Amino acid sequence: MLARIFRPAKTAMQSGKARTRFWLLEFAPSSARRPDPLMGWTQSTDMNGQVRMSFDTREEAVAYAQRHGIAFEVLADKEPKRIIKAYADNFAFHRKQPWTH
16 A cells, blocks of 8 residues: 655646645555446456545655655656747747747
8 A cells, every 4th residue: 555645736727726735645546447247337446546635745655654654755746848939039139930920
């Protein structure tokens, strides 16, 4: 039973960072999902796959896992690479591709 502690990335469908503030603790799947023979839906016998806990800080999540004896790994927080652009750069002289109609 291995838990992952991480901060979720921003989804492509949102412009803000509302759901990226908290640190999540979720368990890695212990068994593979398999299709149900009757309906074809995927099923799993792993009940820990439904557990997803949120914490304000990484230290709180680590302390919780240590207090309850849960093996865990902390995934590094990835900062997005920002590309600063201005509208005037579209018409700059040093543009790599010439701007034409």
